[in-house]
Amino acid sequence: MDENIWPESGDFVVCTVKNVTDFGAYVTLEEFDGKEGFIHISEIKAGWVKYVRDHIREGQKVVCKVLNVDTSRRHIDLSLKDVNEHQKRAKIQDWKNEQKAAKWLQFVAEETGTSEEEMSKLKLKLFENFGSLYSAFEEAVINAEAAFGDLKMKKKLASSIVTVAQSNIKLPYVDIAGYVDLNCYLPDGIDIIKLALEAGNNVDKEEGVRVDISYTGAPRYRIKVIAPDYKLAEAVLKRSAKAAIDTIEHLGGKGEFHRHNDTVKV
Template sequence: MDSNKWPEVGEFVVCEVKNVTDFGAYTALEEYDGKEGFIHISEIKAGWVKYVRDHVREGQKIVCKVLNVDTSRRHIDLSLKDVNDHQKRAKIQDWKNEQKATKWLQFVAEESKLDEKKLQKLEDTLLDEFGSNYTAFEEAAIQGEEAFEDVKISKKIAATIVKLAQENIKLPYVEIAGYVDLTNSAPNGIELIKMALEEANEIDMEGVRLNITYTGAPRYRIRVIAPDYKTAEAVLKDSADTAIAKIEQLGGKGAFHRHIEATRS
């Protein structure tokens, strides 16, 4: 981890309690190279705190909110009381996921023979593009190598990440399908139908895959894979409505038929 990296004010961080005193607790920030943070007794718990040790103890992992960062003094002020249970659970899960991703990236480095400097560059690239290393693996599990089309990494590294992601991340999803009948009697009707289908295929939503295939004139199948039925149905409807609206705008006709089968994984 870059030793010059510091947390942002308002950020939630995972800490290990190192030393408990009468006036607060000193911690090491797990995600920031063990940098020291301090929780004043007034930030331990809402209300009056008599003994800090009644609420935190050495060796305990806790989630805190960053109140202030002074890089010149290398001092970080933290709050424990400003973190609710939901925020704590979400942060711990994110932290665990990032730990997994770090291990997977070590394997990627071994497979691709990356030295420490190149591995750091890869991590920085993934962080810039996806916001976190785990999100990069998550996108790889969903989209395959398509997730890295516009990312400046080699095809070999992308393929290794995809392989690891699909082996280790089990994403729940549902698959649904529907059909649109598109016709246009104009001399260039086929081209106009293609235009309508291209627009329908441009419906874009994070974590969703959309695919349109020809099944036999005048019918086209719209297949949607999404995290849940509500999202899948919304994308299917948007895609079908877009195709129909476009073909009608171009002087043709369109109709939607919902396919009743659906699968869940």
């Protein structure tokens, strides 16, 4: 991570205990380029602590809460007692996910022949836009290369990230489908049907939702929606079908929606 990036007060961080003293413990922050922090004896455990070593030891991995950051002194005050078990487990999982994502990104670099300097810039972009590397890979699973549309990323990099993400992350989502019959017998009927399909495909979608429309045989077209949950998928499916039907009927054709009841949990 960039040397100039520091944690913020209230953040949870994964640390390795470096040195235990009578008045606290010095630790290194795993996610912040090994920056050093300090846990005062009063922040080790709720209540009175006689011996720090009874509660923490060198080499131990701990999750701490950031109390204060002084970048000018390069000093970080931390608390161990302010982290409950749920927060500890969640943070450790996030940290492990981030380690996996960093390895995946290294694989992307090797696969695409991207330089270390360029990958460092890409990492910063992904952090800024997604909050973490792992979140960027999750978005790649859901939205494919479209997830990186605003980043001006090279196509080969985006494609490689999507491939790696889809091979390693299996997110729970709902896959549902429906059909629209679109008919238009005007001279420009084919163009009108195309406009209707575009309207159905470009319907407003919440983040993490994908709509795919495919031809199954005249006059029927299949609308497939992938979303994080059934309620959202159903709403988008109906919205897509309505947009296609409204468009074709406005232009002189006819449309009809048929629900396909199969749903698949992946």
